[in-house]
Structure formats: structure tokens, C-alpha cells
Amino acid sequence: MTATLDRTSGYYEQKLETLSSEDRAAYQNAALQKIVQHAHANAPAVRKKLEGSNVRPGDIKTVKDLERLPITHKHELTELQQSDPPFGGFLGVPMDRLKRICMSPGPIYEPEEIHSKNDRWTQAFFAAGFRKGDIGQVTFSYHLVPPAFWFEDALHRLGCIATPGGVGNTELQVRMMHDLRVTGYIGTPSFLVAISKKAREAGYDLQRDLSLEVGFVAGEMLPESLRNELEVSFGMILRQGYGTADVGCLAYECYQKDGMHFPYNCVVEVVDPDTQRQLGPGEPGEVVATVFDEVYPMIRFGTGDLSYYTDEPCPCGRTAYRLVKILGRLDQVTKVKGMFIHPSNADEVATKFPEIDRYQVVVTREAHVDQMTFNVELKEDCKPTQDLAKRIEAAIPNCMRVRGKVSFLDRGTLPAEYKNIDDRREWD
Ligand SMILES: [Zn+2]
Numbered sequence: 467m468t469a470t471l472d473r474t475s476g477y478y479e480q481k482l483e484t485l486s487s488e489d490r491a492a493y494q495n496a497a498l499q500k501i502v503q504h505a506h507a508n509a510p511a512v513r514k515k516l517e518g519s520n521v522r523p524g525d526i527k528t529v530k531d532l533e534r535l536p537i538t539h540k541h542e543l544t545e546l547q548q549s550d551p552p553f554g555g556f557l558g559v560p561m562d563r564l565k566r567i568c569m570s571p572g573p574i575y576e577p578e579e580i581h582s583k584n585d586r587w588t589q590a591f592f593a594a595g596f597r598k599g600d601i602g603q604v605t606f607s608y609h610l611v612p613p614a615f616w617f618e619d620a621l622h623r624l625g626c627i628a629t630p631g632g633v634g635n636t637e638l639q640v641r642m643m644h645d646l647r648v649t650g651y652i653g654t655p656s657f658l659v660a661i662s663k664k665a666r667e668a669g670y671d672l673q674r675d676l677s678l679e680v681g682f683v684a685g686e687m688l689p690e691s692l693r694n695e696l697e698v699s700f701g702m703i704l705r706q707g708y709g710t711a712d713v714g715c716l717a718y719e720c721y722q723k724d725g726m727h728f729p730y731n732c733v734v735e736v737v738d739p740d741t742q743r744q745l746g747p748g749e750p751g752e753v754v755a756t757v758f759d760e761v762y763p764m765i766r767f768g769t770g771d772l773s774y775y776t777d778e779p780c781p782c783g784r785t786a787y788r789l790v791k792i793l794g795r796l797d798q799v800t801k802v803k804g805m806f807i808h809p810s811n812a813d814e815v816a817t818k819f820p821e822i823d824r825y826q827v828v829v830t831r832e833a834h835v836d837q838m839t840f841n842v843e844l845k846e847d848c849k850p851t852q853d854l855a856k857r858i859e860a861a862i863p864n865c866m867r868v869r870g871k872v873s874f875l876d877r878g879t880l881p882a883e884y885k886n887i888d889d890r891r892e893w894d
Pocket residue numbers: 720721722727780781782783784
């Protein structure tokens with residue numbers, strides 16, 4: 467029985483998770499210098515990246531110095547691996563040290579030594595509420611891709627037992643959870659919904675017949691309404707983490723569920739996609755990661771995800787800054803008057819007004835100034851009024867941080883398929 471466990475406080479590595487910002491900077495700068503030296507000496511692709519920027523490994527002394535290096539994106543990784551198989555020059559150790567090679571869509575091959583980067587996921591699991599003695603069901607795929615293995619490693623490091631559920635087989639997974647009194651769930655939010663449905667169909671009461679107390683989800687957005695519903699119906703704590711197949715864990719929630727802390731042992735930058743410079747708290751930009759992983763030393767890997775961070779203190783005691791939320795993919799982002807706007811921001815405006823049926827944001831440029839127009843088709847029984855236009859116009863800067871004009875279109879003006887943000891600016 468695990469009913470007496472304290473899942474809401476404590477740390478996996480107290481000292482390192484509660485460093486002052488000066489001490490954390492010192493820790494990270496030292497680790498950064500070491501990994502850059504190592505990668506320069508052992509990974510030809512990293513050496514080339516430094517040489518291409520006229521940077522010697524000794525020049526990278528602080529996190530700020532990373533700005534001197536270009537960002538490597540996933541598609542470049544695919545190309546590099548194809549021209550220099552199998553790892554594109556990013557392998558930082560002799561091949562015989564590897565224990566696992568996974569394949570992610572791209573395709574991209576990911577070399578690993580067991581546990582080489584999984585202590586970051588372990589921090590995440592502890593913060594989510596996993597404790598020694600838990601039985602955790604891992605419902606990510608065990609085929610080709612790495613996450614399921616990482617999460618098993620993290621469970622083992624905490625002294626937990628893993629049940630490898632994998633993908634699908636929902637009925638059998640429910641049975642396994644029931645029979646083994648599984649206490650932890652690891653998977654996507656949507657699969658946990660599927661589990662709850664199947665369990666109810668099987669006549670189980672989610673709290674009486676299943677023993678789930680804690681869950682860690684990743685890979686999908688977790689709306690607060692869904693989190694609440696799942697936490698209440700299972701009687702469990704549900705927390706999320708963020709990472710990518712290439713670099714592993716980059717951020718995770720604590721019990722406070724108010725943003726995702728950066729692990730202490732990697733560098734996460736939020737970067738202006740145009741200048742590749744580091745941004746401050748509250749400023750949305752691309753999430754860029756540098757990991758202290760000798761095996762696969764990714765230095766300034768661009769995730770393509772758009773987010774922003776906060777440096778406000780967290781009541782949990784962890785001092786690392788937090789990613790507030792993932793706003794979407796960078797390739798769907800448009801920059802208007804110096805601000806990044808994303809389709810999800812525009813959706814936020816639209817959902818505030820039940821009168822709106824369909825909309826399209828059009829960005830144009832007049833006399834060298836960006837203009838944003840919110841073209842709206844209303845529902846059948848709604849009238850386009852001045853008042854409604856004004857109210858929508860007032861909501862736009864709150865959600866999108868840029869002012870815009872509202873223009874009503876006749877129903878059916880927008881084509882059957884259209885982009886929610888249409889950038890019609892032309893540049894010489
Ligand atoms: Zn916290």
C-alpha cells in the first residue's frame with residue numbers, strides 16, 4: 467500500500483534543485499565548458515559548428531556565450547545523418563559504449579548509453595509525485611522510439627517497478643492495472659481518457675477498483691479542464707513534462723503545477739528566432755536546448771517549439787526557472803509588429819465570442835507598418851454590430867499582444883480550407 471506516501475514535497479536531488487541562481491549559473495557554466503570541450507574533441511559535427519562560427523571551445527565560458535553558436539534544427543540533423551551516417555558526426559563516444567539506438571521520425575537515429583540522460587526524467591518523475599515502491603505503467607511505444615525506455619529508467623532510478631503496457635491493448639492494460647494494483651500512470655493524457663472509459667465499461671469503479679495515485683503525462687497538450695477531470699475521477703495527482711526525442715527532458719511540473727521547471731543539468735534557452743539571441747522572462751521565442759550528454763552532445767538544438775519562461779519563485783522550493791506553457795510550433799508563427807502570433811492565440815480570441823463561426827487573421831503591410839485584420843464570419847442568427855466589433859477588438863491585444871481591426875465577412879466568403887493566419891505581406 468502506498469497511501470501514506472508524501473507525494474507533494476521533497477526533491478530528487480535537493481541541493482542541486484534548490485541552488486541559488488548564482489550557484490546554478492556557476493554549475494551550468496562549468497558543465498557547459500566541459501561538454502563543449504568534450505564535443506569539440508570527439509564529435510566532428512560540433513567541431514565544425516564551432517569552427518564555422520570562428521569559436522574556439524575555450525571561448526564558451528558561460529550560457530550567454532552560446533549565443534555565438536548557430537542553432538541546429540531537426541531537419542538539419544536528418545540531413546547531416548544522411549550525409550554522415552549514422553549519427554551525422556554527433557556521436558561523442560566510441561560506438562561500443564552504446565547500449566541502445568532508437569529511431570525517431572525523420573528518420574533520426576539516437577544513440578544512448580543506458581541512463582546517460584535519464585536523470586532529468588527522474589527529477590521530473592519525483593516532482594510529479596512518483597516515489598519508491600510505486601508500480602508505474604508505461605504506455606508509450608516500446609518500438610523504435612526512445613521515450614518508453616527513458617521512463618522505465620526513471621522509474622528504476624526511483625526504486626519503482628515498471629509494467630510495460632506500450633501502445634493500445636486498452637482492455638488488457640486496464641486488467642493489468644487492476645490485477646497488479648498499479649499506482650502510477652505514464653503516457654499521454656488522451657490514453658488515460660481511453661483507460662478511464664474502458665475501465666468503466668468493464669464495470670470498474672476508477673477509485674475503488676484501480677489504485678492509480680500519480681501520473682506523468684507528455685506528448686500532448688494537457689488542458690486544465692482535462693487534468694481536473696482525470697485527477698478527480700481517478701483520485702490521483704497528474705503532472706506533465708516536456709522534452710524531445712533528441713535531447714530528452716527539458717522541463718517538468720512540480721506539485722504547484724504552475725509552469726514547468728528546467729532541470730538543473732541542462733541549458734534551456736528561449737531564443738529570438740530571427741537573431742538567435744536569448745530572450746528574457748515573458749518573451750516568447752524558440753526553446754533551444756544544450757545537454758550535458760557525452761554520448762550525444764547536442765549543443766544549441768532548436769526544438770521548433772515556441773514558449774516563454776518565468777523567473778518568479780515557486781513555492782515548491784525548486785529554484786530553476788519555469789517554462790510557462792508551450793504555445794505551439796515555430797513554423798506556424800507569424801511576427802507582427804515585432805510580436806510573435808500563433809494560431810492558438812487567435813483561437814483564444816475566437817473562443818471568447820460564441821457569435822464567431824469562422825475567422826481568418828490577415829496580416830498586411832501598409833506604409834511599412836504591419837496591419838492585422840481579424841476577418842470574421844458570424845453564426846447564422848448573429849448580426850454584425852459596431853458593439854461586437856469593438857468588443858472583439860478589445861480582446862485581441864489581450865490574447866495576441868498586438869492590436870487588430872475586425873472586419874465582418876458574409877457567410878461563406880472564406881474558402882472551405884484556409885489558414886487561420888494568412889500572412890500577405892510582401893518583402894523586397
Ligand atoms: Zn515548483
